Amino acid sequence: MSTAFGNALRERRRASGISQRRLAEMAGVDFSYISKLENGRLPAPAAETILRIALSIKSPPEELLAAAQKLPDDIGSALSANPAAVRFVQEASALKLTEPEWEQMRGTLKSLRESNQGRTRRS
């Protein structure tokens, strides 16, 4: 009867001190929709809608997206076009990287690009 997304949404909406109706108006959906989402009567909306909702309550979109088990659209298309990237993510999740480890990898990303200067790019 309750969903991770619904709970997260209700919590963040309340934290922002805004009513369901007002949020609905800002996000461009019906207010009854918000109610049902919060109560887990309906599955989480499309990624795009989640984004509009998150913006309206000034919550970082990633958390709501994660609670909804949805991917930002750009990520989906970027990844699906790229087998090498998919393999990477596959291995990483097999290893069950922790959050700090992912952050560490983000760091590695930049140094990789720097240390490849002149090798892959020649300039």
Next chain:
Amino acid sequence: MSTAFGNALRERRRASGISQRRLAEMAGVDFSYISKLENGRLPAPAAETILRIALSIKSPPEELLAAAQKLPDDIGSALSANPAAVRFVQEASALKLTEPEWEQMRGTLKSLRESNQGRTRRS
């Protein structure tokens, strides 16, 4: 009139020396469906169906999935549950990593885990 997925499918099916009808039967879909896929008359199937097809023609699923611009299901859920991972992929695709660079990152993955022994895991 032709799609990347359709072409890839036809090629791999022929390589496996199997007819559309037989493949369809093995994969549990109608044979006319296979025909339309190969000719690009219909968009690529659901990831799950692509998987059954790939298994039937003994082709590695990743290639067909990539041609179809679909994500393996496990990846989708692993990623969407994990904001840190999403941030990583976001940055990586902003940098437009090349295929060899992704492979390089895969290497980094293992060394990261080794060099974290005893810090994050204590053992």
Next chain:
DNA sequence: CTCAACGTTGAGTGGTTTGTCAACTCAACG
């Protein structure tokens, strides 16, 4: 009281996904 803002609920809707079914064509074999 009343009425205004908030929240909840059941029913329905329009579009997309993901296919099926039945009918056809074409080539080769006996």
Next chain:
DNA sequence: CGTTGAGTTGACAAACCACTCAACGTTGAG
């Protein structure tokens, strides 16, 4: 010729997704 195996096509449809609409209950302020 007739039949067998292969592929193609048009029409259609069930299931799902992402919502809306209309109606109703509740709570607190004036």
